[in-house]
Amino acid sequence: MMAESMIIKGGIVYDPLNGVKGEKTDIMIKDGVIVSEVPSDAKEVDASGKIVAPGGVEMHAHVAGPKVNAGRTLLPGDFRRYYVPKTDSLRALVGYAVPTNYTTGVKYTELGFTTVFEPAMAPLDARHTFEELEDMPNADKAVFPVFGNNWFVFDCVKDNDIEKLKAFIAWMMTETKGYGIKIVNPCGAYMWAHHHSNVTSVDDVVPEYDVTPRQVLRGLAQANEELGLPHTIHVHANMLGRVGNVSTTLDTLKCVEDIKPHPSREQVIHLTHLQFNCFGEDENHRICSGAEDLAEYINSHPQVSADLGQVIVDVPTCTMTSDGPAEFFIHKALGPKAKWINGDVEAECGGGIVPITYRSNNPFNAIQWAIGIETCLLVKDPWRVVITTDHPNGGPAWYYPRVISWLMSKKARDKMIETVHKSVQDKTSLVNLEREYTWEEILICTRAGPAKLLGLKSKGHLGEGAHADVAIYPIDPEKVDMANQPEEIEKKLWADMVIKDGKFLVKNGKTITTERGRTYLINQYYKDEEHKRMLKDLKEHFQKWYSITFNNYRIQDVFAPRPQTVSINPIS
């Protein structure tokens, strides 16, 4: 189907980036982008009484790669929880918490999301990750290779050779078609793979390299800001899942407080799935919420952004991270019946997978559930907090409508609080929070905000020149009082119509066709002399510590058939 000119008429438009707050206005589309004028024969789309918003931007969801696939292996029953036979226009849909890539693509589209980022790729596994992404239709995508336990990074950091580190980062992005720097439990995954231990603070030392998480975080943040990659460092902090870890998380954020952001932005660090790293410790050394401390820090530090990693209770799902020791810890905590996959990758990173069902009647899990929305309600600036479930770690992304209902409606929260363990009432501040998110704020947290944080100029808004990615929801904000009818939010946040690049993908709430999405990637080495200097050491490094040859590392262009190169802007 060719992209046609169209005019979306009569909808209630929210375009927070351009200051449009629920106004009745028309959106015009031509050649796949938003324009200010269309030919007179442009197709009219009636959106009256409906919310018209930019396509959603998922900044952190585990949707492709060996970890995700191993999660599928551990959850064979997941593919009987949801299945739809193939039709003339669609392939079969199967799987729920860790669905097939095809299903994932279709579900995201039906949620109104048109961009999905895979946030944790072992660089050595890049080919596999891209093969799976290729089988995920519709969404534009990108991946974050992991750096926080990479031996070459350790070498650069130890020598305080930021120029070499910059050259290495640019090289790695280019060879593996990456987009941003992911850091997972810096130094901790290394300690797990090689010393059967972990780090417990940002100042623990890796014996062989004599470096600390603090140095790794600072080095990568500085290199990232000087290189001008589109996004800040994207950090899964140390001590994930441990009682009291909010202090480590604050230490992590403080580590990079004095790093100067790239001129294109204010942020230097993105704290991902904050819920898992926001546990306080009460006087009996039991878990309580750390949300107030974390939110206070975020509120007073514009250089920080975060996403929720909201937990969904009583839904079987699967944890999967590049954090080997954390997954071992979860597996031990869940008892001998818990399945456990470990997945260390030579000279680069670790990983683990453990299926889990967070229980509403479990005091620990109930507090986890509260922490996500509690923090979201306490953070004042919606541009710096993004709604995620760390899909599928906290729960499947298909629960976003429910998460949004908790944020928009105190009534919905209170009802939920009644059903979960009462620990939530004593150990979090959730019951006392009156705030209810507005539509504008929700649409910031799900598209305008993440697009801005990711440095995606053509996404998350409906200004002229933006990609014509539009989600239309069957909600009339003037007629429905969301705070009092939260069930409506849950039902109607599945899009009625979705347009991507000017083409209809969803009509009447049903996917009608699928398309191949773009891949955003960096394809640019750093300064020639630094690149060459770095490469000399790197080739030797490969020869010694890898099990594949240097020449077979770079992934071929066939793995990203619709590339969209994003340039980096080094400051000199």
Add this chain to the structure above:
Amino acid sequence: MVEVYKDVVCTFCGCLCDDIEIHVEDNKIVKAVNSCAISRAKFLGHESNGERQVLIDGKEASLDEAIKKAAEILVNAENPLIYGLASTSNEAIRKSMELAEKVGAKIDNTSSVCHAPTLLATQFVGDPKCTLGVIKNRADLIIFWGCNPTQAHPRHFERYSSNVKGYFTQNGREDKKVVFIDVRETRSTSKGDLFLKIEPGRDFELMLALRALLRGKKLQKDVVAGVKVEDLEKIIDMCKNAKFGVIFFGLGLTMSRGKYLNIECAISFTRELNNHTSFLIIPMRGHYNVTGANSVMTWISGYGYAVDYSRGYPRYSPGEFSAVDALAEYCDAALIIASDPVAHFPKNAVKRMGDMPVVLIDPKPNCTSIVANVYIPSLSVGIETEGTAYRMDGVPLYTRKVVNGPDGVLSDEEILERIMEEVDKLQR
């Protein structure tokens, strides 16, 4: 003129060695450097594969005819099966899955007769593993159980395990302890520091004994499965005192009595060892891309093998949708891709294959050609065409093309694409 291709990936066994140097003269491979004997035979001998002539019912035919006929067979069958896949590229496997969905076929790969028990066990308990480079750099205790790398994975020792030097193992073999557990002496077993000869079919018992000892239990016997308990105690000591141990296991464990129970027990033993030290476990996968076959099938259907699309969505049932069972019981047509079930399957399955229409796509004619109604020769992946394959530890590599295939011969991927086009026409 001799052209030299460096860092070529060997598409023979699950080691997927990627450091092969291939010399080509006049479109002929004349030399293979770094290859093991099997690899050398594969590269140098690849042209003696037999004539690559398209055949329908044993008679020469055109590719177009064969593709049409293959599509007809699949569309007209009630219960078609697609089988093989372990010796082709991921790209071809993806296409096979699409085709299976289109025609409502069963689809299975060769792991159902080798490492399927490993998958089953993983579904039960998980699978603590790592890439082979981690073993190279770190492992100081390596246990080979029911496998014979010297003959089946000849370069495993030198590249990944016992003999290679790594970050924490800079002296190579000297820094490591190597143990073999097998039912007989092999060319591998003499290379270990310790060899435990175990009575056939009693691996499970031995594994249970090891788990009991690890938990500090005293055994009531002096000998278990033919092995002295003091030797088992020695192994437990070695395991606990290792900095980083690994178990590599092969068909001796997956295909002997107990099957997936053996593997579940081995994985559980490995998990429990992690209460003491780092310990991981890795299957020795045979065909060069059997790991890819499981992986691709999983991300497309949710399941690694034994999948049925007859209801328009994937269902999984090993023992029912697995090729041996489906062929022996109720399939009425088969498309075989890069495999030779007639040479390896039980009699009843082979016998039924003789009575049903069979399509074979393979670079070379094999025993299955004898029963095949349609034979479509294809290009050899990693020699005449490129494509993705996964090493036994899941590391993805891109295989190369070093010579041109014969005129008019297509890759598996292209052939499957063409069959799908024909299927679409027939189904319209």
